[in-house]
Amino acid sequence: MKKLILPIFLILLFSYQSKAQLGVAKKEYNRADSLRGMLTPLRTCYDINYYHLDVKINMDHKSVSGSNEFAFTATQDFTKLQFDLFANLKIDKILYKGAEVPYTREFGAVFVTFPKTIKKGTKDRFTVWYNGNPPIARNPPWDGGFIFKKDKSGNPFVSVACQGLGASVWWPTKDHQSDEVDSMLISISVPKDLDEVSNGRLRSIVDKPDGYRQHNWFIGNPINNYTVSFYIGKYSHWTDTYNGEKGPLTLDFWSLKEDSAKARPHWDADVKPMLESFEHWFGPYPWYKDGYKLVQAPHLGMEHQSAVAYGNQFKKGYLGGDMSGSGYGLKWDYITVHESGHEWFANNITTKDIADMWVHEGFTTYSEVLFTESTQGKKAGEAYLIGLRGNITNRTPIIGSYNVNKEGSPDMYPKGANMIHTIRQLINNDEKFREILRGLNKVFYHKTTTSAEVEAYIAKQSGLKLDKVFDQYLRYSKIPVLEYKINNGVLSYRWITDVTGFDMPVKVSLKAGEYTLIKPTNDWKTTKVDASVTMDSFNTEPNFYVKVKKGE
Helix, strand or coil, rough: CCCHHHHHHHHHHHHHCCCCCCCCCCCCCCHHHHHCCCCCHHHHHHHEEEEEEEEEECCCCCCEEEEEEEEEEECEEEEEEECCCCCCCEEEEEECEEEEEEEEEEEEEEEEEEEEEEECCCCEEEEEEECCCCCCCCCCCCCCEEEECCCCCCCCEEEEEEECCCCCCCCEEEECCCEEEEEEEEEEECCCCCCEEEEEEEEEEEECCCEEEEEEEECCCEEEEHHHHEECCCEEEEEEEEECCEEEEEEEEEEEHHHHHHHHHHHHHHHHHHHHHHHHHCCCCCCCCCCCCCCCCCCCEECCCCCCCECCCCEEEEECCCCCCCCCHHHCCCHHHHHCCCCCCCEEEEEEHEEEEEEHHHHHHHHHHHHHHHHHHHHHHHHHHHHHHCCCCCCCCCCCCCCCCCCHHHHHHHHHHHHHHHHHHCCCCHHCCCCCCCHHHHCCCCECCCCHHHHHHHHHHHHHHHCHHHHHHHHHCCCCCEEEEECCCCCEEEECCCCCCCCCCCEEECCEEEEEEEECCCEEEEEEEECCCCCCCCCEECCCCCCEEECC
């Protein structure tokens, strides 16, 4: 097992650290960062209602061309607004009421000036025509951009991944997570001998005069724009139905034709049990109107809403390995489970600022724990969760810098999950814990939110004082350390934390083979301890993610 743990840890560490848009420290921020990450009046002046993205993907030139229509409601009077498009993509024109309107560009921001004031409450629209070559991702999905590969027969196998980097890397959009479009039509034109899959439901396929076909997909729910996607290739397609909490949920599977024989039984093994587990813990699948799709992609995976990207080579675990080292991570396909878990946390509940991305990744990593628990038993889930701790560095906080499009440490995955599990121990009532998870997905259903709002909801519903717990785990790099001494049958103990007044209860071994709840603070306290417990054998209950330190 030790031989397995090290390679998997290195895979995970490389994946986290090589993700260009995830976890790379940046000490100074500039104007480009603020334009990308800050909600200014030029962004808040309009609320996006609808997009129609209508583009052609040119395989030979690896380019995109076409248009995006913005339909919006003015939230205040304005004559100027900002949308976003990477500077290397050319704007051909911006049309408003049939006429071109002037614009200026600064880094990835585009500022449009309208001929007269658009009044608050007005519903209006404009269309951006553009073309160019989006960057080619060098190491997708950690490095964003277009992905051009070929299947084993030499056919094009093409997609895009842009989390963190932003959707404006390939299409003009209001590129801020706080404003999700209410619905969207995606029209992608590709060579007629290829298939194309996007989010939502397929409305039509239209032959074009240039040997291309336009595939029109409609999304009937709010969507965060980094999950808007396309997949191009020679696909096999089959369907199924899951009878879920809201009735029949359509399941669509798209694998490369050459992989369909192994894809079907592999996906069948996980998808329905996973949906059953997640609906139990989190509530109904959030996108019944758009269905559930699992689509083979030319990269490892991504949480593209209602069209989950899959590239785990039809192996169990993470590319055939277990990131927990427990053995339980080899019982299911990591990418199928993790990326589908994001349909609840990231897609249903989306943070306004990417600095709060732990809400996406911490809860979704915990979905792996809950799926393991649902299928293998509670002890198995705990073993998997505890095993993930070997991947935590505790070097930087898991909440990032606000208003500059910067997320926190990649520890947000395993550390976020372990914090959630620790809070579950404090609640000490699994049904109440489940109600909180389901309540989150109900209260923040199809909404954008903040870490602070999520924290407040959990604290209120649990009835616990959790502010200092969240602060220590989320806003500081280190976890709580329980310092202790044992002398003549007396245990002395205290918390060592960055947060002043930290008073989280914890279970400890006051007697061999048993754990008892104590309530440490930053000041020394004492209690009696059984003679069976020594300085070397004393420990905290393993489900609490804390450290222990011998006092002097």
